[in-house]
Amino acid sequence: MGVTSVSAQATMRVPKDGDLHPASASDVPLGQLIQPEELAAGLRSAKSPKPLLFQIGFRVLYVQAHIPGSEYVAAGSSPTGAQQLRERVEKLPRDKAIVLYCGCCPWSHCPNVQPAYELLHGMGFTNVKVLFIAHDFGTDWVNKGYPVEAGQ
């Protein structure tokens, strides 16, 4: 699908002493974000080619509700998540359209999307977008009526 640049009001976050997860979603370049309504429209459109979707939050969230067709990869901030994501994408063409999403927490506090984005960027992927979820997956995707499915 076509993923165009969007702007987002993302709160800047100052890392604190003892913070185990200094990486924040606020560090993802604004030009790489995609808004929920834009992604939902693209998924509904029969004409748009579909991106690979990875949920990089936590399994309990994914099992309750996820974007149809998306795959679960463990938390992007964890070594397990990084390894699983790397293994999943390593044989893909570097121009493959990929959308990462989490929705675990408010955007400025999400520890997962920035490390996952950075990993793909570092591997040479050139068409990676990150779904901008301002509050959490329930508020900004499920409650908006965008498509969801449940299950493993």
Place this chain on the structure above:
Amino acid sequence: MKNWTIPIVLIVVCFAAYLVARHHRRANLSSGSQPGQLAPEFSLKDLRGQTINLVDYRGKVLLLNFWATWCEPCRQEIPEFIQLQNTNPNLQIVGISLDDSEEPVHTFYNQFKMNYPVAVGDAGLARRYGGILGLPVTFLIDCDGRVSVRHIGEVQIPEVTEEITSLLKSGSCLPR
């Protein structure tokens, strides 16, 4: 004209069925554990091997916190919960971690010196509490076992303290 009636009726019926199904699916994720409802019972082993039965906490105000070790707002509020547990004998805090595995929860529990029971939950429990589609989520349950408040996101401690104080004054709370 009659030739069009049946297809049109079928289309309307199908569309109505679609809307009902869509609403039903969303309702399954968003309803449940609303204020005034009895909190869904559960029985889980905590990290120390003790059984957590929700019903055992009747007579106390219960703060039920869904969290994860890597969730920063959770990490911010947990030290405050530890302090609340220390200073409120008629309050019981229970943590339900939604981490993918138990190992980091043990580490976190010891590192933060958590002084209240913590268990690892699953999607079934999360659904029974109305869907935990973001973290943290915190429920305040009154002394009769009814949900009083559902906080989505990091709680404001002065606000929660006030709510706990108010709940302790009402219902069938045990005398201090």
